[in-house]
Amino acid sequence: MKIDLNDLAALAAVARAGGFREAARTLNTSPSALSDAVRRLEERLGVRLLNRTTRSVAPTESGAALIVRLGPALSELEAAVDAVKELEGRPAGTLRLNVPISAARLVLPAIVPHFLAAYPAVKLDVVVDDSFVDLLQEGCDAGIRYDESLAQDMIAVPIGPRVxxxxxxxxxxxxxxxxxxxxxxxxxxxxxxxxxxxxxxxxxxxxxxxxxxxxxxxxxxxxxxxxxxxxxxxxxxxxxxxxxxxxxxxxxxxxxxxxxxxxxxxxxxxxSGPFLYYPGRRLVPAPLRAFIDFIKAEPQGVTSAAASDQTSAPVRRRSGRDCG
Known part of the structure; x- marks a missing residue:
């Protein structure tokens, strides 16, 4: 069965955005084009993937199962394309970050304006969420959390104030x-x-x-x-x-x-201050690689040379800090 990858990407985008209009704005396309893509996919698979009402869009059980499997696969495809772009010296694309409100308030304001000025072809999509999420399942490239919240298989890079x-x-x-x-x-x-x-x-x-x-x-x-x-x-x-x-x-x-x-x-x-973390068992997308290199080089990213030389950081368990 031949399935168009663009249709699969459309389904994932609509599910992540919670609607066709919001997904269309993210992808710079029209809601009708996304609706057509999802309908083609449903016809080829012979199952309904999204329940649609006038107010909301939500995955069906079959749709949710497909989307969970799609997330990592689509992320790998995006990373492969980004890696080719990076070879040409022009990181481009969207970097999706999942962060607690404390990072959005206290860490990112000192970093984001300078980063976007340095990489004008990169777009930042920041999701503020104080729960502990599966990055790939949520369609995010990386997150910011404190050391006690990090899974052991994640790569962690210091970001923001170290104390x-x-x-x-x-x-x-x-x-x-x-x-x-x-x-x-x-x-x-x-x-x-x-x-x-x-x-x-x-x-x-x-x-x-x-x-x-x-x-x-x-x-x-x-x-x-x-x-x-x-x-x-x-x-x-x-x-x-x-x-x-x-x-x-x-x-x-x-x-x-x-x-x-x-x-x-x-x-x-x-x-200890927060960390930027991301899965270690995947290609690093070019926008994320650019962000990692930026926070290592900039003084607001880390406060010591030893920290800036690390590609990963030891995880020390402490009481919960992702508050506020």
Whole structure:
């Protein structure tokens, strides 16, 4: 049975985008052309692959099974074509990254403008997702996560700040009203603004001082989904609702303005920064190779020569950091 690869690519694009219009914009084609491609594929296979309504498009059971198998195969084909282009010295194409909101907020802004200026033929497609995903199944070339979230078979390259801290903070009005904690255990007597991962788990708050690590599980009047609603927790803290626990870099502008005051600062625990990761058992697409080379060469990518010389990094397990 002869199947057009373009029709298979159209099916994968529509499923990934969740609709014909969005997929058409991504591929610079028309929704009707993609609809025709999927219909041809369904006719050749003799099964329905997509359920279509006026509001949504979703794979059928057969379609989902095919798309799962298609993802790695199409990625390999794209990588092979990109490798040929790279031999001509012109990396081009789309680089799809899956990143947590913390990376979108704190890491990529220092990198993306310079990278796109250096590689004008490369387009970046950034998916912000705080869950842990299968990169190939999701149609992404690489992702950004912290070391404890990385599978052992992934290649990991340092990106962004190599040392970060999770900070606690509250508004001066709240602290004047409720008092200022001097030890992490004091948080148990305070209103704390909590975060929940998409999986449903709620990470403990972890602190460290003079080699002593303290973990607490405070309570409070507000819980937000880590990632999508973190700014709500920050706004609530500024409004005097309670104490927030978040990346120091995220809260620093509010420290500078006086809207928030650091809490328990001597106890803020440092941890290693994020990594760009990608599967090791596949061709590296030219846009991804260009991005890897860029973050190794640029000072915002890594902070030490030793780190920039590594093509992979050891994975050290720590408590969850992909929050906010």
């Amino acid at each position: 970060q801290k999770l900070a606690t903070a509250a508004s001066p009005a709240y602290l004047n009203r409720r008092g200022r904690p001097v030890h992490p255990h004091d948080l148990m007597q305070h209103d704390c603004l909590l975060g929940r991962f998409p999986s449903g788990s709620m990470p403990a708050w972890q602190f460290e001082k003079d080699g002593k690590v303290v973990r607490v599980e405070p309570s409070g009047p507000l819980t937000v989904r880590i990632g999508a609603a973190v700014d709500l927790a920050v706004d609530a803290a500024i409004g005097g609702v309670g104490i927030v626990y978040l990346f120091e870099d995220w809260l620093r502008p509010h420290f500078a303005s006086g809207a928030l005051e650091p809490v328990l600062e001597p106890w803020w625990q440092p941890f």
